[in-house]
Structures are given as C-alpha cells and as structure tokens.
Amino acid sequence: MSNIDTKPRTKVRTKTERPRLHKVILVNDDYTPREFVVLVLKAEFRMTEDQAHKVMITAHRLGVCVVAVFTKDVAETKATRATDAGRAKGYPLLFTTEPEE
Numbered sequence: 765m766s767n768i769d770t771k772p773r774t775k776v777r778t779k780t781e782r783p784r785l786h787k788v789i790l791v792n793d794d795y796t797p798r799e800f801v802v803l804v805l806k807a808e809f810r811m812t813e814d815q816a817h818k819v820m821i822t823a824h825r826l827g828v829c830v831v832a833v834f835t836k837d838v839a840e841t842k843a844t845r846a847t848d849a850g851r852a853k854g855y856p857l858l859f860t861t862e863p864e865e
C-alpha cells in the first residue's frame with residue numbers, strides 16, 4: 765500500500781498563451797469588379813474607402829493581400845460572409861484564412 769505512485773502527472777504552467785491570431789486574405793480574380801471588392805471590404809471589415817482601395821489594389825497587383833487579423837472564429841466568419849457576398853452577385857470573389865506564425 766505504501767508503493768502507490770502519487771507523482772503528479774501534469775505540469776503546472778503559470779503562463780497563459782494568447783490564442784493564435786488568424787489572417788483574413790483577399791485573393792485576386794479576373795471577374796469581380798474593383799468597386800464591388802471595395803464595397804465588401806468597407807462593409808465587412810469596417811474600412812474607409814481609402815484603406816479598402818489600397819487593399820483591393822494590392823490584391824489586384826500581387827495576387828493576394830492580408831486584410832486583417834482576428835481570433836480564429838472571427839476570421840473564419842468574416843471570410844465566409846465576405847465570400848458569400850460575392851457569390852450572391854455571381855462573382856468568384858474569395859477570402860481565405862490562415863494562422864499567423
């Protein structure tokens with residue numbers, strides 16, 4: 765009875781890590797009108813006309829542009845809503861998400 769192992773099996777960790785943030789990425793395509801991309805960025809990501817235009821033109825020129833970072837849930841919800849807004853108009857507009865390093 766004295767040989768029962770009572771060693772703790774878990775380590776106590778006093779540091780709480782912040783949840784990883786996730787990037788929302790705007791992907792370029794050849795069909796969605798520029799003005800519509802700007803409209804969606806303003807509506808879903810609360811950007812000004814100026815900010816939205818810069819993000820749109822960066823994706824247009826380079827292929828992709830990081831829109832913003834959020835917690836995983838928020839990033840995924842916003843990317844889905846923004847992609848759906850394009851689909852509702854028949855556009856192939858695409859927003860994706862990926863975890864930050």
Ligand code: TYC
Nearest residue numbers: 791792793796797798823824
């Ligand atoms: N390339 C599109 C056009 O010339 C505009 C556009 C920009 C579409 C960015 C998507 O993520 C995008 N009409």
